[in-house]
Amino acid sequence: MKKIRTYSKYSLEAVFLLAQQIKLGRKQRKWSEQNLADRAGISRITLRKIEQGEMSCAIGLVFEVAMLVGVNLFDQDVVSFARQIESAKDKVALLPKRIRTKVVDDDF
Numbered sequence: 001m002k003k004i005r006t007y008s009k010y011s012l013e014a015v016f017l018l019a020q021q022i023k024l025g026r027k028q029r030k031w032s033e034q035n036l037a038d039r040a041g042i043s044r045i046t047l048r049k050i051e052q053g054e055m056s057c058a059i060g061l062v063f064e065v066a067m068l069v070g071v072n073l074f075d076q077d078v079v080s081f082a083r084q085i086e087s088a089k090d091k092v093a094l095l096p097k098r099i100r101t102k103v104v105d106d107d108f
Contacts, residue, residue: 007055018066019053025069026051040065 026036037047042061050057050065066073075081 005055012053012055015055016053018062018071019051021071022062022066022069023051025066025071029069031069036065036068039068 026033031039033044033047033051037044040047040061042065046057046061047065050062063073075084
């Protein structure tokens with residue numbers, strides 16, 4: 001039995017927006033679906049799923065296709081981007097490696 005996954009409205013809308021931006025970028029470059037799929041090293045069917053905003057597509061593939069058509073996902077300034085990566089790594093390093101949840105028996 002296939003498990004049905006639910007997503008928040010925000011996530012669905014964000015993926016749809018990214019999909020539309022990718023499709024727009026491809027069409028502005030006058031690339032066919034097959035042309036972009038070949039450039040990305042994926043099948044045309046996978047590209048169609050990405051452009052339709054299907055949530056099951058691997059994020060790495062989506063990011064690569066977005067980059068190929070010029071969709072900026074993050075700050076394009078290399079120095080700023082590197083600084084943000086280092087900052088995030090530093091913050092994660094300060095946090096515990098594992099999060100343990102304690103069950104509190106508060107039933108009096």
